[in-house]
Structures are given as C-alpha cells and as structure tokens.
Amino acid sequence: MQPSITVVGLGTGDVDQLTIGIWRRLQAAEHRYVRTDKHPTMRLFNEHQLSYTSFDYLYEELDSFPDVYAAIAEALLARAAEGQPVVYAVPGHPMVAERTVQLLRERCPQEGVALTVLGGESFLDQAFTRLGFDPIEGFQLLDAAELKPSLLQPKLHTLIGQVYDEYTASDVKLTLMERYPDDHPVTIGHALGVPGEERIITVPLYELDRIQEYGNLSLIWIPQSNGEALQNRSFDRLHEIVAILRSPEGCPWDREQTHQSIRKNFIEETYEAIEALDNDDPDGMREEFGDVILQVMLHSQMEEEVGSFSIYDVIETLNEKLLFRHPHVFGEEGAADAQEALQNWEQMKAEEKRRKGIDPALQSKLDGIPPDLPALMKAYKIQKKAAKVGFDWDDINPVLDKIQEELGELREAIDSKDADEQASELGDLLFAVVNASRFIHADPEEALARTNQKFKKRFSYIEEQLRISGRTFDQTDLTEMDRFWEEAKRIP
Numbered sequence: 001m002q003p004s005i006t007v008v009g010l011g012t013g014d015v016d017q018l019t020i021g022i023w024r025r026l027q028a029a030e031h032r033y034v035r036t037d038k039h040p041t042m043r044l045f046n047e048h049q050l051s052y053t054s055f056d057y058l059y060e061e062l063d064s065f066p067d068v069y070a071a072i073a074e075a076l077l078a079r080a081a082e083g084q085p086v087v088y089a090v091p092g093h094p095m096v097a098e099r100t101v102q103l104l105r106e107r108c109p110q111e112g113v114a115l116t117v118l119g120g121e122s123f124l125d126q127a128f129t130r131l132g133f134d135p136i137e138g139f140q141l142l143d144a145a146e147l148k149p150s151l152l153q154p155k156l157h158t159l160i161g162q163v164y165d166e167y168t169a170s171d172v173k174l175t176l177m178e179r180y181p182d183d184h185p186v187t188i189g190h191a192l193g194v195p196g197e198e199r200i201i202t203v204p205l206y207e208l209d210r211i212q213e214y215g216n217l218s219l220i221w222i223p224q225s226n227g228e229a230l231q232n233r234s235f236d237r238l239h240e241i242v243a244i245l246r247s248p249e250g251c252p253w254d255r256e257q258t259h260q261s262i263r264k265n266f267i268e269e270t271y272e273a274i275e276a277l278d279n280d281d282p283d284g285m286r287e288e289f290g291d292v293i294l295q296v297m298l299h300s301q302m303e304e305e306v307g308s309f310s311i312y313d314v315i316e317t318l319n320e321k322l323l324f325r326h327p328h329v330f331g332e333e334g335a336a337d338a339q340e341a342l343q344n345w346e347q348m349k350a351e352e353k354r355r356k357g358i359d360p361a362l363q364s365k366l367d368g369i370p371p372d373l374p375a376l377m378k379a380y381k382i383q384k385k386a387a388k389v390g391f392d393w394d395d396i397n398p399v400l401d402k403i404q405e406e407l408g409e410l411r412e413a414i415d416s417k418d419a420d421e422q423a424s425e426l427g428d429l430l431f432a433v434v435n436a437s438r439f440i441h442a443d444p445e446e447a448l449a450r451t452n453q454k455f456k457k458r459f460s461y462i463e464e465q466l467r468i469s470g471r472t473f474d475q476t477d478l479t480e481m482d483r484f485w486e487e488a489k490r491i492p
Helices: 020-028 042-047 056-061 065-081 099-107 123-132 166-176 205-210 235-246 252-256 263-278 282-305 311-325 338-355 375-388 397-416 419-439 444-468 478-489
Strands: 004-009 031-034 086-090 114-118 139-143 157-161 185-190 199-204 218-222
Touching (some): 004 065, 020 086, 031 065, 065 086, 065 099, 099 114, 166 205, 166 218, 185 205, 199 205, 263 444, 282 311, 375 444
Parallel strands (some): 004 086, 139 157
Antiparallel strands (some): 185 199
C-alpha cells in the first residue's frame, strides 16, 4: 500500500466553521498529527477524546521557523514511510500561509508518498467578512516574517499574517514606516470570527507593537489608500508624472525638450548634487538627488515615446549588470577584500564586452573614458588605466621630480611670452600634479574641491571683517587682507 499523508484544515477557530467532511476524517483517523494545539478547534479533540500528536515542542527546541517547518515535514514523511496513513491538521486552510504543506508538496512526489490536501475555512474568509472589504478592489497577503518595503502597495488592501508576538509586530511597524506615515491608521485583528475571543482595534502605526495580545490568530490590515502623500512615495507615481508632463495635455516646456536641449541640465544637476555631498547636507542631498533622477526619467521618457526603451528597461539593465559584475556576492566567486572585488568587477566587464562581440584585446587600454569628463578627472582616469599595464613610476619621488621639471619649463614659457607655449606647459604641470595625487591615493578633483571650499571660507572671513569695519575692498590693501587671511587660517 502506498504511504499517504492527508492534510486537513481546522478553519479559523470557530468550531461551527469546521466542515463535516474534515471532522469525519479526523474521527476516522488512526494517527492524527497537529502542527499546534494552540487553536480553539482543538477543544473538540478533547471533548471527543481524540488522541493526537502535536509538534509544538519543536518550536521550543529549534531556533527558527524554517527549521521547525522542515522538521515537521521530515517527521510526517518518516511516519508515512512506516506504512501508517497520516492525517495532519493545520490551522485555517492548508494552502494559505502554511509552509509545512508547501514542503510536503515538494517532497512527497520525490519520496513516493501520496498527498491529499483538504481545505478548511481560511482566516482570509473571516478577514473579508469581519474587516468588511472586498478583495476584488485589490488585495495582497503578506507574511510578517518576509515583509519588505518593496512588497508594499498602498493602492491595495494589505493583510499581514503570521504576526505572532510584539517582536514581530515591531519589525512589521518599522517596515511599514518605510512607505506609510508614522500616524497612519492600521487595524489589528485577533481571533477573527471566534466567539468571545475576537478583538478588532485600529491604532496609529507607531503604536503597532504596543499591543500585548498578539498570538497565533493575529493579523494586521492596512486598508487601500489612494492618498497623494502615499502615492508620491512610489516610483510608479514618478513615472506617471513624467509621462503626463511630456504628454499633449502636459507642460508645453517639457513637451518641447529634446536630449540635446536638456543635456546641460544633467551636468548642472549632477554638480549640485555633488555640492550637497561636499557640504554634508542631508536636506540638500534629498532634493538634489531627486533632480538627478528627474533627468534620467526625462531622457528615458523621450525614448519610451519613440519605442526604444523605457525606464523599466534601464532598471532591468542596471540590475543585471550589478548581479553579473558581483559574482563574489551573487555567484560562486569570492572576494577577501576591496581589491579582489574590483578585480572581479573588471573581469566581468571584459566578459560583457566579449559577449557583445567586442575583443578587449583589440581595444586601446585608454578606451572607456567619457570624452566630456572634466579635464582633471579625465587625466586621473587616463593615468590609472596606463598604470594598470605597468606604464608608471615605482614610487612618488620621480613624480615629484617631474613636477619640478614641468614647473621650470612653465617658468621658461612665461619668460618667452608665448601664450600657446605657456598654456601647454601649464597643462603638463597639472598632469604631473595629478600623477602625484595617484601616488598619495587622493582624488585630485576632490582635493581641489576641498581647497576651493577652504579658500572660499577664508575669503568670506576677509569680507566679513571689512563689513564689520564698514569698509569695502577699495578701502583696504593686500597687507591687511593677508593679515585677515592668516586669522582665518587659525579658525577651525
């Protein structure tokens, strides 16, 4: 006789909702197992003297729910293999939020065990009835243990199950706060449909983990909302807004723009974002990062309108690139430190080119540097690429000598009064200084940016001192300004 396991659902807790067919199966069974006996329906077992084996002890012995569920499935399969027909009872409906059943569905065919699943009333049935919403309006069921901000869709009614205790509720609260305001109303349902035990309360989100009654029959409901504040926190809303702006009914200015007409805006917004970074200004970063994203959205929308690609294609390409270039994170490769991770990145970049039919060996080692980079940054990247193939000094001393050499040649060019020669020698000097920055591991663009800020701060001090004394630059001299400058240098 083929080994068999029959899974039955005990319903939501009200014994009147237990189906006659399942009750008869339970009465007729010789070997009954229950995932947990902490369920209102279990009093029927005691009243009718039905023996059973509970797996509650595994929750105490094992460290995680996945381990518990795996151990239950293993135990049931072992009993079935002994030739004993097994009836396994679970709360609610076996196919709703019941991981042990999913494990049995995966393993029974492999091990030659016949599996039968018989439904019972799900907690969803009671949720729809007792909370009073129609799932056809849009509905999602999420597991508290696996909850992520990316899963949350405020336009849908959201039920969160498996909220066993205050600790789980606390994790749920923190995740919900990524998308919802702290005072957003959420509803907690305990023992829905169970006479004398049901409790439904609505609290502001920040109080979600202050309720003391969480247990096996608890869930959380966030009603659907089309509120503007919530929708404005979603990427899809941004895509929708940009599409409207570019539509015939949208903004005349936005409709007229092309890649070339707003090309410079991309550069300007990027530098404004960098300024916010340099100023360590969180409010500025939040605003300026948004402006940079807007440029990406506008250019992508232009291409979507002609059918080339959409912003979702951009995101897909980026995700695939990140996954492919990080084999030490998402694959089988390893990386002990940042240098090994960078080597993996470069190897995967070369592999990408080969897959596109490009032979990296036939390319210049200096390829891949954007032509429109600022000259200082571009010089730094050129030198780094050249250094990778050994075209570099062994230490910084020859680099410093080169700086002195180029400085001398600049002096000679200045004496010659030849403007072109002066500009050429100045470029050589700057290129040599950039080389020095590599050897001391200082990005020249960032180093110069810090010096610019330092100069601006000290010059502002000179202006402030002149304002305090009621004077202008016309009423001072270099000696006094230099004295103010030295004072500014002593200010932290």
